[in-house]
Amino acid sequence: MNPAFSSERAVAGAGDYEVIIRPNTNWLRIDWRAVLEYRDLLYLLVRREFVSKYQQTLLGPSWFVFQPLLSTFVFVIFQVVAKISTDALPPVLFNLCGLLAWNYFATNLMAASNTFTNNSQLFGKVYFPRMIVPLSLVISNLAAFGLQFLMFLGFFGYYKIFTSHGHTFAMGWSALFLPLLVLHVGVLSLGVSLWMSALTSKYRDLWHLLQFITQLWMFGSAVIIPLSAVPARWQWAANFNPMVAVVESYRYCLLGRGTVTVASILISAAISILALISGALIFQRTERTFIDTV
Amino acid sequence: MSRPIIEVSHLSKRYTLGSIGATTIRDEWARLWSNLWRPPDGKADGASARLEPETKSFWALRDISFSVLPGEIVGLVGRNGAGKSTLLKILSRITEPSSGQAVLRGRVTSLLEVGTGFHPDLPGRENIYLNGAMLGMKTAEINRKFDEIVEFAEIRDFIDTPVKRYSSGMYVRLAFAVAAHLEPEILLVDEVLAVGDAAFQKKCLGKMGDVAKQGRTVLLVSHNMASILALCERAVLLGEGKLLDDGPAGDVVQKYLQAMASKEVVDLRSRQDRQGDGEARLTSFRIESEDSGDLIRSTSRIRLTLGYNGSRPLKFARFMVAIHDFRNTAIFLFDSGAAGGVPEQMPREGFVTCVTDPINLTPGRCYVNLAIFRGNSMSDHIEHAATFDVEADDVYGTGKVPQREEALCLLRQKWSFLGSEDDSPAEPKISSETPAAAGVR
Numbered sequence: 001m002n003p004a005f006s007s008e009r010a011v012a013g014a015g016d017y018e019v020i021i022r023p024n025t026n027w028l029r030i031d032w033r034a035v036l037e038y039r040d041l042l043y044l045l046v047r048r049e050f051v052s053k054y055q056q057t058l059l060g061p062s063w064f065v066f067q068p069l070l071s072t073f074v075f076v077i078f079q080v081v082a083k084i085s086t087d088a089l090p091p092v093l094f095n096l097c098g099l100l101a102w103n104y105f106a107t108n109l110m111a112a113s114n115t116f117t118n119n120s121q122l123f124g125k126v127y128f129p130r131m132i133v134p135l136s137l138v139i140s141n142l143a144a145f146g147l148q149f150l151m152f153l154g155f156f157g158y159y160k161i162f163t164s165h166g167h168t169f170a171m172g173w174s175a176l177f178l179p180l181l182v183l184h185v186g187v188l189s190l191g192v193s194l195w196m197s198a199l200t201s202k203y204r205d206l207w208h209l210l211q212f213i214t215q216l217w218m219f220g221s222a223v224i225i226p227l228s229a230v231p232a233r234w235q236w237a238a239n240f241n242p243m244v245a246v247v248e249s250y251r252y253c254l255l256g257r258g259t260v261t262v263a264s265i266l267i268s269a270a271i272s273i274l275a276l277i278s279g280a281l282i283f284q285r286t287e288r289t290f291i292d293t294v
Numbered sequence: 295m296s297r298p299i300i301e302v303s304h305l306s307k308r309y310t311l312g313s314i315g316a317t318t319i320r321d322e323w324a325r326l327w328s329n330l331w332r333p334p335d336g337k338a339d340g341a342s343a344r345l346e347p348e349t350k351s352f353w354a355l356r357d358i359s360f361s362v363l364p365g366e367i368v369g370l371v372g373r374n375g376a377g378k379s380t381l382l383k384i385l386s387r388i389t390e391p392s393s394g395q396a397v398l399r400g401r402v403t404s405l406l407e408v409g410t411g412f413h414p415d416l417p418g419r420e421n422i423y424l425n426g427a428m429l430g431m432k433t434a435e436i437n438r439k440f441d442e443i444v445e446f447a448e449i450r451d452f453i454d455t456p457v458k459r460y461s462s463g464m465y466v467r468l469a470f471a472v473a474a475h476l477e478p479e480i481l482l483v484d485e486v487l488a489v490g491d492a493a494f495q496k497k498c499l500g501k502m503g504d505v506a507k508q509g510r511t512v513l514l515v516s517h518n519m520a521s522i523l524a525l526c527e528r529a530v531l532l533g534e535g536k537l538l539d540d541g542p543a544g545d546v547v548q549k550y551l552q553a554m555a556s557k558e559v560v561d562l563r564s565r566q567d568r569q570g571d572g573e574a575r576l577t578s579f580r581i582e583s584e585d586s587g588d589l590i591r592s593t594s595r596i597r598l599t600l601g602y603n604g605s606r607p608l609k610f611a612r613f614m615v616a617i618h619d620f621r622n623t624a625i626f627l628f629d630s631g632a633a634g635g636v637p638e639q640m641p642r643e644g645f646v647t648c649v650t651d652p653i654n655l656t657p658g659r660c661y662v663n664l665a666i667f668r669g670n671s672m673s674d675h676i677e678h679a680a681t682f683d684v685e686a687d688d689v690y691g692t693g694k695v696p697q698r699e700e701a702l703c704l705l706r707q708k709w710s711f712l713g714s715e716d717d718s719p720a721e722p723k724i725s726s727e728t729p730a731a732a733g734v735r
Binding site for chain 2: 017018019020021022023038040041043044045047048051052122123124125126127128203204205206209288289291292
């Protein structure tokens with residue numbers, strides 16, 4: 001009657017697929033297989049984010065361009081007034097580059113840190129690996145990153161060709177590492193978001209605190225004050241904040257100036273991966289019974 | 295064929311009642327603070343006691359075991375709160391059990407709601423894919439069935455219209471069409487057949503029947519005994535979290551209906567919390583549906599039977615039954631003194647009965663107060679003598695049941711469009727009503 005069905009059964013083979021439902025076992029197992037199985041849903045959710053963000057409103061995408069411009073404007077004034085070095089780079093490029101790295105991180109955090117609370121209605125009605133939701137947000141935010149990157153390239157070109165500062169910066173072969181850096185930020189922000197999602201599902205007011213923390217975090221992430229402006233004997237402390245190495249690497253790759261070593265970037269990567277794995281564990285722990293407490 | 299496709303063993307689920315610890319950092323901080331300032335063995339004063347988490351809990355499921363063979367369609371029946379939905383939620387992996395385990399040997403799809411994850415801004419086409427994917431379908435699978443789904447939902451012309459402009463009927467049809475075309479080995483369904491108009495419901499029942507013929511396994515929760523009997527060979531009866539019966543659907547449904555009916559006889563002889571002079575006492579109370587003989591539904595007529603016992607024959611007796619909702623709002627007062635019908639002289643003991651018109655109440659719980667008067671003096675008065683549940687009924691024939699939160703009473707009604715002010719032709723049939731949709735933000 002329905003040939004498609006029977007063929008699929010033959011392929012799937014009833015019985016080779018087994019789900020065992022038990023209380024709290026396997027604390028340390030992350031179900032990546034399930035995430036992979038729902039990759040079609042991941043794709044559709046990313047697409048849905050795009051459509052709802054970019055198709056419906058004109059202001060949505062333009063905000064992603066204006067926000068870093070406004071921030072840059074404010075930062076430049078601050079740097080001039082406080083006489084903060086911009087690593088001998090044109091201040092506008094210095095700030096746009098740092099914000100390029102930072103904004104993707106912060107946007108991900110803001111979007112994905114409230115996963116359980118925002119989706120409690122949906123999560124009460126259908127099962128799919130909950131991780132798909134923050135993952136889809138982190139991926140769909142790449143669109144905003146792309147827009148900001150294009151804008152950066154525009155300013156880069158302008159400063160290179162039309163100003164006398166053209167010789168102070170250069171984009172070398174190291175720019176090819178950019179995709180890796182983006183991935184790095186993605187992993188770190190996903191890890192932190194998973195942690196925060198688990199925590200905000202218990203403490204609802206943490207969400208407001210998070211916005212404040214993110215602001216503070218930015219000031220300590222070499223976005224406004226480069227690591228080179230920090231006294232040398234304090235620079236080791238930057239290793240505790242994985243975003244410092246990332247922001248400095250962005251400037252090193254895209255503008256040729258940055259205080260970054262292989263060791264510092266490796267430490268940052270290690271912290272990021274650790275954050276993702278521990279975040280995934282605590283997230284999965286929460287997803288098992290979260291719905292009982294809403 | 296011999297190996298069960300669903301194997302549930304000793305499954306239990308305990309819910310904690312009240313607040314579970316603190317829910318905000320502020321509360322947590324306040325609790326920590328108050329604990330610091332209080333000696334650990336000291337008596338809790340009112341304020342800090344309130345900050346302690348409550349540890350009351352109840353078992354939504356208690357030691358449930360059963361197994362289902364491939365191709366079986368099993369109905370899950372039981373009163374509200376019997377644990378049916380909790381069981382489905384555990385099997386759908388929405389929440390996990392407190393103890394015990396369940397093994398599912400096949401791809402599972404659960405249908406606890408229609409239109410899960412529908413996004414109002416997206417057109418029907420996109421929503422079919424999104425909803426399908428959430429229910430576990432692969433994009434390739436949806437591609438293959440896309441035309442069939444659109445055909446089934448009868449929305450061909452509106453496939454590229456955002457679903458927020460759909461009428462609620464179209465919305466439900468589309469949502470069900472996606473669900474109906476799922477092809478998992480195990481399908482868990484909760485009450486979703488209760489949506490849509492009668493014709494569409496019939497179509498859905500047909501579709502479910504086909505599903506069964508294709509050898510898939512279905513676990514179905516329904517309050518509609520007719521659809522349980524039509525679809526299932528086997529049924530499982532749950533009550534207060536325990537498995538009460540498991541067997542052929544006909545027998546189990548029979549048992550369920552009997553249990554529902556007999557439950558409504560309340561023995562009042564042991565009640566101490568009475569008022570009145572005690573010249574006559576109420577001994578029993580029974581409430582039942584006058585129409586179908588099973589559940590009391592929104593439009594059922596009800597029959598109330600009161601047993602009484604007095605020290606001597608009653609003169610000018612007056613029986614009163616007051617029905618309240620949970621806020622203690624009086625809904626009805628059935629008063630034999632006002633309505634008449636009870637003879638002036640009555641024997642020392644006996645029964646009186648009262649049959650009403652359709653009650654027209656929205657589904658929910660009702661509370662009963664009883665009283666006997668002799669002339670003007672109150673002989674007996676019992677508050678909260680009984681409770682009963684009004685079950686949902688498809689009053690309007692649209693499948694949309696008014697809820698208790700919206701209103702207490704309901705009336706059949708007729709709506710029509712009169713014409714617009716400038717007398718231009720009516721708007722096309724797409725209504726602007728936006729059904730609530732659960733969406734990922």
